[in-house]
Each structure stands twice: as structure tokens, then as C-alpha cells.
Amino acid sequence: MAHDHHDHSHHHHHGPPADGNFSQAFKWGIVLNLVFVAGEAAGGFWANSSALLSDAGHNLSDVLSLALAWGAALLAQRQAAERYTYGYKGATIQAALLNAALLYLALGFILWDTIDHLRNPAPVNGTVVMGLAGLGIIVNGFTAWLFRHGQKGDVNVRGAYLHMLTDMLVSVGVVVGGALVYFTGWHWLDPAISFVILAVIAVSSWSLLRETVQLGLQAAPAAIEVAAVRRFLLSRPGVTGVHDLHIWPLSTQDTALTAHLVRPGGQNGNVFLRELQHDLLHEFNISHCTVQLEDDLPLMGAHGCCDQQVA
Structure with a gap:
């Protein structure tokens, strides 16, 4: 679940x-x-x-x-x-x-x-x-x-x-x-x-x-390499996959991120998210993040919008 x-x-x-x-x-x-x-x-x-x-x-x-x-x-x-x-x-x-x-x-x-x-x-x-x-x-x-x-x-x-x-x-x-x-x-x-x-x-x-x-066009800011962010998320403790990763500008200064992370049996979710939020801000200047943690299989939206899962 x-x-x-x-x-x-x-x-x-x-x-x-x-x-x-x-x-x-x-x-x-x-x-x-x-x-x-x-x-x-x-x-x-x-x-x-x-x-x-x-x-x-x-x-x-x-x-x-x-x-x-x-x-x-x-x-x-x-x-x-x-x-x-x-x-x-x-x-x-x-x-x-x-x-x-x-x-x-x-x-x-x-x-x-x-x-x-x-x-x-x-x-x-x-x-x-x-x-x-x-x-x-x-x-x-x-x-x-x-x-x-x-x-x-x-x-x-x-x-x-x-x-x-x-x-x-x-x-x-x-x-x-x-x-x-x-x-x-x-x-x-x-x-x-x-x-x-x-x-x-x-x-x-x-x-x-x-x-x-x-x-x-809500492209990821030029200063942020999306592949580097994906690698960073995959390097977090217990994370085995990343999908539905989206990075876009809220303004000319603020950047937002949403992502689904596959983390089977993950413990201390709040601590994990708090540290992730801190690191995303300081490593990539992403000031607003929304992360969904999943135990195993990715949750697909009504329109099948999940991107390819990276394990």
C-alpha cells in the first residue's frame, strides 16, 4: 500500500x-x-x-x-x-x-x-x-x-x-x-x-x-539540470525509483518541484522529507517541493501521466 x-x-x-x-x-x-x-x-x-x-x-x-x-x-x-x-x-x-x-x-x-x-x-x-x-x-x-x-x-x-x-x-x-x-x-x-x-x-x-x-512555457530554469536532480533523488536513502518528476518556475525567482519517489518500507518519512526539502533548497535553489512517497508500484493518474520510472 x-x-x-x-x-x-x-x-x-x-x-x-x-x-x-x-x-x-x-x-x-x-x-x-x-x-x-x-x-x-x-x-x-x-x-x-x-x-x-x-x-x-x-x-x-x-x-x-x-x-x-x-x-x-x-x-x-x-x-x-x-x-x-x-x-x-x-x-x-x-x-x-x-x-x-x-x-x-x-x-x-x-x-x-x-x-x-x-x-x-x-x-x-x-x-x-x-x-x-x-x-x-x-x-x-x-x-x-x-x-x-x-x-x-x-x-x-x-x-x-x-x-x-x-x-x-x-x-x-x-x-x-x-x-x-x-x-x-x-x-x-x-x-x-x-x-x-x-x-x-x-x-x-x-x-x-x-x-x-x-x-x-514552464521549462525547468536553465540553472537547474533535471538529470542531476533525478540522480540526487535516486541517491537518497531507501529510494529505488523516481517518476513524475516536474520542475518549473513559479516566478523569475522561485522554483517548484513535484516528484513521486518509490521507497519500499521507508521509515521516518517526516525526517526524510524534511532533510530532502533542506537539501533541494541548498543544492538546487528549489524553494517549493511536493513529494509523494510510494511503497512499491507507482500510482498512475487518471490520464496515465506517469513518466518512465527510473530504478
Whole structure:
């Protein structure tokens, strides 16, 4: 006869929280970038620079990304409800997906505008371009610095960090482009540099897009090797088989696991589960686990969903 033991870990292990310590970082990042976007867009129109306009468009998408990430982080702090039994942690994944979609949509519009400028080149005020892009290096560099400590703990914070760091590097490129236009008079260099900027943004954002899509599909987090977790479970005392192992993200920070363990004649089930919960958290950063112990034959669900048992 199979014995069912369900253990729900509530010792959540996080990187630095997106709210709390990073609340001020989000505020400063949003305010500084909004002011800079307004100035950069005005300067781009005045200087007739597609490179500045493309950079301003991307910075505007960064403001929206920061706002969405911050809002999702605040929503994730809410307590679980009767219908939302896992709480609202999944909002961070939805925000990351939406941010990725908005980013590439903005890139499409900017690309269209850049092509038009390349077809119809016009004089560019290189001095204004260099001045505003130089200011962008300061604004984006400072904003990236605000998120430097949390960029390894949460994909939302890492996204903010990488966006700002990328923008700082792009601004360096715009300064160089403005200098080239100023000294050579080759106005076609401005839209050409804009193409380079768009390519840099698209390439640098691809890994984030891929990761957020994987999170949205409830794939096991990239940092966790499922085969290693299976081997770990099989190595536990008395365990002879593992099946129905599932690992998925509850949010951009929290990971859940469910598994059936075949443990014939297992004794001290509660002690076993408590130690297992502790080790899963510290070995794999899996903060929420539900484990079912079985004496012998695996219990199959109504739809025959058991995966192949590994003995």
C-alpha cells in the first residue's frame, strides 16, 4: 500500500528582492530615463539624427520595462488567495514576456525610420548628437550601477541591468558616430550607425527573450539540470525509483518541484522529507517541493501521466 506524504517548503530562497532594496533603484531609473528620453528625442529631431531617435526610442522602451518589472515585483509580494493558490508570483514572468515583445516591436519601428533616413540622408548636427549621447552614458551607466547587486538573483533585475548597460555602450557608439559625422561630413554615417545600434540591441536582448519564453512555457530554469536532480533523488536513502518528476518556475525567482519517489518500507518519512526539502533548497535553489512517497508500484493518474520510472 502506498503512503502519500506531501511536503510544501515555505523557506523561499531569493536573490536580492526586486522590491524593497531595489524600489529606489526602479524609481531613480524611471525618472532619470524619462527626463533623458524627452531631451534625447527633442535633440534628435532638432539635430535630424536617426541614431539619437533610435536610441531615444529604445530608452523609452526601457522606461516601460522598468515600470512593468517594478509593478510585477510589487504584485508578487501579495499573499496567495483562494483562487490564486500560488499567489501572484507569476506576474514577474508575464512582465518579462511582455517586456521582450515590446522591445522587439520598438526595434521594428525604429528600423523602419532608420531605413527612411538612409534613403533620404539629411544634415546632422554632430555636436548635439555627441552632447546628448555623452549625457546618455552618464544616465544609463548610473542606472545600471543601481541594479548591479541584484542582476544575478532575478531575471527582471538582470534585464534592467543589461538594458541599461547596453544603452550605455550604445551611447558610446553614438558619440563616436557623431564625431565621425562632425569631422567627415558623411551624413550617411548616422543611419548606418543606427543600424549597428539596432543590431547590438537585438543580439544583446536575444538571450533574455529566449529565457523569458522558456519561463513562460514552464521549462525547468536553465540553472537547474533535471538529470542531476533525478540522480540526487535516486541517491537518497531507501529510494529505488523516481517518476513524475516536474520542475518549473513559479516566478523569475522561485522554483517548484513535484516528484513521486518509490521507497519500499521507508521509515521516518517526516525526517526524510524534511532533510530532502533542506537539501533541494541548498543544492538546487528549489524553494517549493511536493513529494509523494510510494511503497512499491507507482500510482498512475487518471490520464496515465506517469513518466518512465527510473530504478
